[in-house]
Amino acid sequence: MNSKKMQLNKNLTNNLITYGLVIAAFFVVQGMIWTGKSSSLMQGLLVPLCVYVILAVSLNLTVGILGELSLGHAGFMCVGAFASAFFSKCVQEAIPNSGLRFFLAILIGAAAAGLFGILIGIPVLRLKGDYLAIVTLAFGEIIKNIINVLYIGKDGNGFHFSMKDALSLHMESDGVLIINGAQGITGTPKDSSFIIGVALVLITLWIVLNIIHSRDGRAIMSIRDNRIAAESIGINITKYKLMAFSVSAALAGVAGVLYAHNLSTLTALPKNFGYNMSIMILVFVVLGGIGNIRGSVISAVILTLLPELLRGLNSYRMLIYAIVLIVMMLFNWSPKCIEFRERYSLKRLLKNRNHNKKEAE
Amino acid sequence: MKKFNKIFGVVLASCMTLSLLAGCGGDNNTKENQSGESQNTGSQDDTQNADNQTAGGEGVFKIGGIGPITGNNAVYGQAVQNAMQIAIDEINEAGGVNGYTFEMNFQDDESDPEKSVNAYNNLKDWGMQLLVGTVTSGPCVAVAAETNTDNMFQLTPSGSSVECVEHPNAFRVCFSDPNQGFGAAKYIGENSLGNKVAIIYDSSSIYSSGIYTKFTEEAANQNFEIVSAEAFTADNATDFSVQLQKAKDAGADLVFLPIYYTEASLILTQANQMGYEPTFVGCDGLDGILAVENFDLALAEDVILLTPFAADATDDLTVSFVTKYQEKHGDIPNQFAADAYDAVYIVKAAIEKSGATPDMSVSDLCEAIKGAMTEISVNGLTGEAITWTEDGEPNKAPRAVVIKDGAYVAM
Numbered sequence: 001m002n003s004k005k006m007q008l009n010k011n012l013t014n015n016l017i018t019y020g021l022v023i024a025a026f027f028v029v030q031g032m033i034w035t036g037k038s039s040s041l042m043q044g045l046l047v048p049l050c051v052y053v054i055l056a057v058s059l060n061l062t063v064g065i066l067g068e069l070s071l072g073h074a075g076f077m078c079v080g081a082f083a084s085a086f087f088s089k090c091v092q093e094a095i096p097n098s099g100l101r102f103f104l105a106i107l108i109g110a111a112a113a114g115l116f117g118i119l120i121g122i123p124v125l126r127l128k129g130d131y132l133a134i135v136t137l138a139f140g141e142i143i144k145n146i147i148n149v150l151y152i153g154k155d156g157n158g159f160h161f162s163m164k165d166a167l168s169l170h171m172e173s174d175g176v177l178i179i180n181g182a183q184g185i186t187g188t189p190k191d192s193s194f195i196i197g198v199a200l201v202l203i204t205l206w207i208v209l210n211i212i213h214s215r216d217g218r219a220i221m222s223i224r225d226n227r228i229a230a231e232s233i234g235i236n237i238t239k240y241k242l243m244a245f246s247v248s249a250a251l252a253g254v255a256g257v258l259y260a261h262n263l264s265t266l267t268a269l270p271k272n273f274g275y276n277m278s279i280m281i282l283v284f285v286v287l288g289g290i291g292n293i294r295g296s297v298i299s300a301v302i303l304t305l306l307p308e309l310l311r312g313l314n315s316y317r318m319l320i321y322a323i324v325l326i327v328m329m330l331f332n333w334s335p336k337c338i339e340f341r342e343r344y345s346l347k348r349l350l351k352n353r354n355h356n357k358k359e360a361e
Numbered sequence: 362m363k364k365f366n367k368i369f370g371v372v373l374a375s376c377m378t379l380s381l382l383a384g385c386g387g388d389n390n391t392k393e394n395q396s397g398e399s400q401n402t403g404s405q406d407d408t409q410n411a412d413n414q415t416a417g418g419e420g421v422f423k424i425g426g427i428g429p430i431t432g433n434n435a436v437y438g439q440a441v442q443n444a445m446q447i448a449i450d451e452i453n454e455a456g457g458v459n460g461y462t463f464e465m466n467f468q469d470d471e472s473d474p475e476k477s478v479n480a481y482n483n484l485k486d487w488g489m490q491l492l493v494g495t496v497t498s499g500p501c502v503a504v505a506a507e508t509n510t511d512n513m514f515q516l517t518p519s520g521s522s523v524e525c526v527e528h529p530n531a532f533r534v535c536f537s538d539p540n541q542g543f544g545a546a547k548y549i550g551e552n553s554l555g556n557k558v559a560i561i562y563d564s565s566s567i568y569s570s571g572i573y574t575k576f577t578e579e580a581a582n583q584n585f586e587i588v589s590a591e592a593f594t595a596d597n598a599t600d601f602s603v604q605l606q607k608a609k610d611a612g613a614d615l616v617f618l619p620i621y622y623t624e625a626s627l628i629l630t631q632a633n634q635m636g637y638e639p640t641f642v643g644c645d646g647l648d649g650i651l652a653v654e655n656f657d658l659a660l661a662e663d664v665i666l667l668t669p670f671a672a673d674a675t676d677d678l679t680v681s682f683v684t685k686y687q688e689k690h691g692d693i694p695n696q697f698a699a700d701a702y703d704a705v706y707i708v709k710a711a712i713e714k715s716g717a718t719p720d721m722s723v724s725d726l727c728e729a730i731k732g733a734m735t736e737i738s739v740n741g742l743t744g745e746a747i748t749w750t751e752d753g754e755p756n757k758a759p760r761a762v763v764i765k766d767g768a769y770v771a772m
Contacts, residue, residue: 044482048475148565148594166574183567186502186524263474264506267499267567270595271473308479311468318431
């Protein structure tokens with residue numbers, strides 16, 4: 001009983017540190033903005049930072065907790081982004097209140113991405129390991145390509161839809177193109193702000209951390225650790241897998257909403273929604289530590305800031321970024337490095353000192 | 362101790378690799394970067410007083426540039442960066458604008474809207490007063506929304522999609538995509554280049570699909586017929602035999618290629634293998650096709666391009682620009698470089714006309730230059746007596762060239 005309480009307390013402190021970290025960072029940055037000490041570059045980066053943190057945390061739920069390798073995370077982000085931008089563009093006049101509109105857009109983005117998560121999850125989660133990675137990768141590419149040939153317009157008669165080109169929509173003269181194929185959606189209202197972003201990060205953390213420390217979370221982790229053993233004690237594997245996968249997808253959708261409402265143009269390029277992006281998010285998760293939520297937050301922030309802070313280096317920027325990535329990966333995961341870190345870790349040094357002190361006494 | 366040696370060895374080895382890499386990069390980039398570095402040392406001094414946006418009381422106009430200098434579209438960004446630097450150096454050597462000099466800072470955006478906005482914010486921190494950019498369309502739309510909020514003057518050399526200049530503070534040097542599609546259809550119709558037209562376009566590219574849409578619209582008013590329109594995407598841009606076969610089966614005697622030159626060179630090669638010999642017509646994206654490696658120039662014979670700039674034109678302005686560009690950067694400038702070179706001179710003309718001074722605030726400067734833009738007329742590399750309307754579109758005559766014996770010949 002006592003040990004359970006201890007365990008609970010430890011979890012609670014751990015979670016509080018994670019929340020505290022985000023809140024502290026928020027106040028530091030807000031303080032800098034209020035006192036006018038932050039640069040335009042910093043201010044412009046705040047919302048993207050929130051987007052990447054949400055993406056990294058949500059992918060960690062699939063990769064770290066469920067233990068399945070998903071390479072289609074950018075696809076879910078894409079679904080969320082386009083669904084919500086489409087909604088915002090349609091109701092821009094009907095709902096002039098940007099707060100309410102954005103709130104609805106977030107719900108719609110999350111729901112659309114979550115729905116796709118379930119649809120993809122049902123067949124795909126029967127696969128394991130590499131196969132799942134390949135199928136999710138393909139899913140991401142399919143989403144991107146479909147959106148690139150999608151034309152949707154609106155006029156007095158309602159919505160028009162085509163997968164060929166803008167001309168075959170046959171719209172009335174008052175018609176507006178909403179999704180214009182490869183040009184995507186332009187003129188999305190800029191509703192994202194840093195405060196909303198941080199709130200969404202906190203909500204994401206709250207959802208993910210609560211799942212992890214709940215009964216469901218333990219069931220999910222038992223599937224990760226040993227599927228057969230979990231099945232033998234009566235855990236519904238499909239249900240829990242699907243749950244983790246769709247929650248992760250829905251949260252990626254939320255990140256997409258934030259992304260779409262931060263820029264006035266939304267196009268499904270290989271750069272922002274292709275597999276490069278999925279792998280980028282995976283890099284955040286792996287560098288931060290698989291299954292370590294706080295690590296994901298920190299690594300997402302560092303790796304997003306790094307290329308921007310290196311702008312002073314001109315053409316060497318991307319080279320240095322790549323080298324830092326390799327060095328960090330080695331530092332984090334090479335067995336020799338882990339050994340080295342354990343030997344010279346601060347914690348251990350402190351412990352040793354205390355130990356020596358005690359002995360001296 | 363052994364362990365220490367090992368670690369020490371690793372550190373040393375990585376240091377050496379690093380210096381090696383740095384050395385490599387340096388060799389390749391010295392030429393390109395000479396200008397970049399000199400401009401950077403300048404900018405570092407200025408970052409201190411970058412907080413106040415009106416910095417530059419010393420008589421310097423701070424011009425920012427944004428474009429991809431790494432990644433897939435790096436060719437375009439680098440061309441723009443190089444050409445801007447040439448123009449700015451020329452102007453500064455000749456005594457500047459109304460006694461003020463230009464200073465330039467060019468930032469990379471990897472052709473990504475998000476990175477582009479970051480680059481814009483970074484330039485604002487540097488104290489930018491005018492923006493010449495961005496190079497590619499998608500990022501341009503995102504940045505234009507930001508410049509509109511700040512009311513900063515923006516002149517894009519090559520952002521061709523319609524939305525790039527939808528705000529009153531934005532202007533462009535190149536033709537818009539619809540404008541090119543319209544111009545191409547009209548040109549083909551008026552010169553009766555073909556009766557049955559096939560189109561092969563890239564549906565994943567904003568540039569290509571933009572031209573395609575307007576071309577088909579205008580084609581209805583012309584005396585030719587579109588018999589096939591086949592799309593490809595950036596992901597499968599290597600094999601065009603299906604699209605070519607369809608065009609051939611439909612009996613097309615003219616194939617319109619509103620695409621970039623890399624894919625076009627493949628199309629020309631594959632059409633030749635099939636024994637299919639229609640007239641090929643392209644837009645400014647085809648500019649650069651003569652520089653493609655391992656491409657048989659004989660295949661490009663008689664290809665017609667609607668491009669505002671031909672590097673081997675013989676007028677003084679072009680000759681002097683091309684020689685300078687070649688001396689400094691070693692290759693022949695493309696149309697993007699020409700647009701950027703013109704852009705700097707357009708800014709110069711507009712500043713001269715409005716009598717703007719560097720100590721004006723960004724917003725006042727924008728208002729002054731915006732007003733002057735509609736009054737000036739500039740003779741540039743990409744057109745003569747170019748004028749602008751308030752909607753930001755340039756007014757210039759499209760030029761067509763045909764490739765003869767591996768060189769452009771004006772039509």
